[in-house]
Amino acid sequence: MIRFATFLAQGTPTPEAFAAYAAQVGTQDASTAQALLSGQRPKRIAAPQTLLDWVAEATHTPPFLVDACLKVAPDKAEVAALLLPLPTDGTRLTLTATLSDLTDRAAYLQLASALPLPARQILNRLASGTFRTKLTGQPESSQSPGTCLAILTLIDPSGPEATFALPHGNALVPLTRLKLTLPETPAILAWAKAHTTDRFGPLRQVTPAQVFELAYDGTTPNTRRKSGVDLVSPRLIAWHPSLTPDRATPLDAVK
Amino acid sequence: MSHAALIIATPQGLYCPSGDFHIDPMGRVPRALVTHGHSDHAARGMGAYLCTHQALPVIRHRLGRINAEGVAYGERRQIGEVTVSFHPAGHVPGSAQIRIEHRGEVWVNSGDYKTAPDALCEPFEPVRCHTFLTECTFGLPIFHWQPEAEVLAQMAHWWQANAAKSCASVLLAYSFGKAQRLMAGLAGLGAICTHPVVEDVTAILRAQGYPLPPTTVLQGAPPKGALVIATPNAMATDWALGLGPHEVASASGWMALAARRKGTTAAFTLSDHADWLGLNAAIAATGASQVLTMHGYTQPFSQWLRAKGLQSSVIA
Ligand SMILES: [Zn+2]
Ligand SMILES: [Zn+2]
Numbered sequence: 001m002i003r004f005a006t007f008l009a010q011g012t013p014t015p016e017a018f019a020a021y022a023a024q025v026g027t028q029d030a031s032t033a034q035a036l037l038s039g040q041r042p043k044r045i046a047a048p049q050t051l052l053d054w055v056a057e058a059t060h061t062p063p064f065l066v067d068a069c070l071k072v073a074p075d076k077a078e079v080a081a082l083l084l085p086l087p088t089d090g091t092r093l094t095l096t097a098t099l100s101d102l103t104d105r106a107a108y109l110q111l112a113s114a115l116p117l118p119a120r121q122i123l124n125r126l127a128s129g130t131f132r133t134k135l136t137g138q139p140e141s142s143q144s145p146g147t148c149l150a151i152l153t154l155i156d157p158s159g160p161e162a163t164f165a166l167p168h169g170n171a172l173v174p175l176t177r178l179k180l181t182l183p184e185t186p187a188i189l190a191w192a193k194a195h196t197t198d199r200f201g202p203l204r205q206v207t208p209a210q211v212f213e214l215a216y217d218g219t220t221p222n223t224r225r226k227s228g229v230d231l232v233s234p235r236l237i238a239w240h241p242s243l244t245p246d247r248a249t250p251l252d253a254v255k
Numbered sequence: 256m257s258h259a260a261l262i263i264a265t266p267q268g269l270y271c272p273s274g275d276f277h278i279d280p281m282g283r284v285p286r287a288l289v290t291h292g293h294s295d296h297a298a299r300g301m302g303a304y305l306c307t308h309q310a311l312p313v314i315r316h317r318l319g320r321i322n323a324e325g326v327a328y329g330e331r332r333q334i335g336e337v338t339v340s341f342h343p344a345g346h347v348p349g350s351a352q353i354r355i356e357h358r359g360e361v362w363v364n365s366g367d368y369k370t371a372p373d374a375l376c377e378p379f380e381p382v383r384c385h386t387f388l389t390e391c392t393f394g395l396p397i398f399h400w401q402p403e404a405e406v407l408a409q410m411a412h413w414w415q416a417n418a419a420k421s422c423a424s425v426l427l428a429y430s431f432g433k434a435q436r437l438m439a440g441l442a443g444l445g446a447i448c449t450h451p452v453v454e455d456v457t458a459i460l461r462a463q464g465y466p467l468p469p470t471t472v473l474q475g476a477p478p479k480g481a482l483v484i485a486t487p488n489a490m491a492t493d494w495a496l497g498l499g500p501h502e503v504a505s506a507s508g509w510m511a512l513a514a515r516r517k518g519t520t521a522a523f524t525l526s527d528h529a530d531w532l533g534l535n536a537a538i539a540a541t542g543a544s545q546v547l548t549m550h551g552y553t554q555p556f557s558q559w560l561r562a563k564g565l566q567s568s569v570i571a
Contacts, residue, residue, distance in 0.1 A: 011520075061396055062562060068555035069397045073512050082397035082511065085532070116401075121513075 005119035015146040044129030048076035077124040148249035168251040211243040274337040290366025291350035310349030344368040345379030347432030370533035381540035394556035418480030423501040442468035450485035
């Protein structure tokens with residue numbers, strides 16, 4: 001939840017920023033965030049005024065003080081977020097867990113009290129159905145350049161070329177095939193040789209364990225592809241041997 | 256037995272009739288006791304000034320030739336029929352609360368104050384009194400400050416991220432107090448440059464012995480990845496044209512409000528004033544039965560204090 005707030009605090013969310021966020025939080029939160037940013041709202045549990053009433057009551061803030069606060073900050077959801085004292089210890093709840101817990105007054109007060117301010121303000125917008133942020137460049141083909149973290153699945157040492165895939169649910173979906181141009185290519189080939197799981201002619205299938213950073217200038221829908229999308233000018237940026245495959249960008253975040 | 260008021264409001268500012276002096280007056284008066292060097296407290300044109308030794312150099316720098324005298328924190332002075340003393344307010348270097356005693360009756364004027372300590376200024380000390388005059392710049396329950404260390408860590412992170420892009424980081428802060436608190440809190444993380452107005456005050460405080468890191472006054476482009484501390488006004492001058500690639504952030508208590516953050520790319524909520532809980536704790540620690548409010552949300556804050564069972568009204 002805190003990471004989602006940090007991501008939104010960077011300004012209008014671009015696909016590039018989303019990919020970086022998705023790489024941090026893993027597939028479950030990434031797909032929850034993806035749904036929120038494409039306009040799906042969680043069920044509203046209370047109007048902003050009701051949230052403010054709950055917080056005022058819980059903090060024993062008399063009505064005249066609430067009124068004085070609203071003169072300074074007219075947004076009721078903001079005042080509701082600011083009235084609660086700051087948490088002494090931060091919560092580690094994911095975005096997905098936060099949303100599934102967010103059901104009633106008691107749950108709201110518990111969640112809000114445990115969150116630092118920026119995340120609490122997002123929570124209030126989600127709880128009151130006033131969350132409006134959308135990812136730029138969505139349902140249409142995207143002109144916005146982006147990056148993603150993809151997993152190496154197939155390698156052709158004669159190219160040398162490699163196929164990269166992104167997670168979609170429990171499956172890995174091939175995204176693009178690129179020439180291996182990185183200075184670490186010999187090391188990558190050596191790793192592939194030691195981790196081949198199957199062969200199809202010159203192609204070797206490898207353990208899906210290595211994460212690579214890809215950049216592209218945009219995306220175009222393509223229904224003939226399993227991924228449903230073509231990358232515009234894809235290129236290989238870096239090998240990230242320290243990253244585990246759960247850091248890969250979910251396919252939905254690239255589309 | 257009830258005592259006459261030791262401090263009353265006059266057109267020139269707060270006045271102590273039994274001592275025949277004003278506190279932080281804005282209108283010309285013969286004798287001014289000044290809590291600290293901010294311009295809404297220390298103004299030109301007074302016959303004589305009295306402030307702490309620590310506050311005096313900045314006040315002289317800002318007001319020019321004045322007839323001024325310094326006192327030590329806690330030192331007792333007889334003025335007219337009253338005994339006065341200055342006590343740390345934790346707001347900026349040298350800042351003080353002023354205690355006035357008259358035949359066993361004690362009043363304290365808080366000046367501006369901050370209850371949480373920082374790396375630079377003399378920490379706030381509660382002073383027992385019958386009547387406490389409190390500022391309430393942030394006297395609403397929407398103002399809760401994060402611990403300073405957390406905010407400084409966020410600033411350091413922002414600075415490092417900018418440096419990684421070969422961008423300078425420009426932090427906007429008030430030239431006296433906040434600017435030096437930032438450099439003291441971020442010392443040792445990289446090169447710190449200053450706008451000339453900030454550097455003037457910094458040099459004075461450094462000469463007084465306040466623990467401030469080395470800084471370079473900035474003419475032209477800053478070194479790659481440097482932190483630049485400037486006043487908000489400086490960004491509207493030609494000086495800002497030489498900055499090269501840079502990111503700007505503001506550091507103020509007002510950054511707690513979304514409306515104040517609008518148009519800024521980065522903002523840090525860091526204040527030299529007490530927050531809501533700080534104000535309430537400070538008032539409780541004085542043991543005062545009467546609390547008079549000034550500077551800020553005086554009406555609702557006073558009403559809040561009355562609801563808690565204290566005698567309270569707005570004084571200024
Ligand atoms: Zn001040
Ligand atoms: Zn002031």
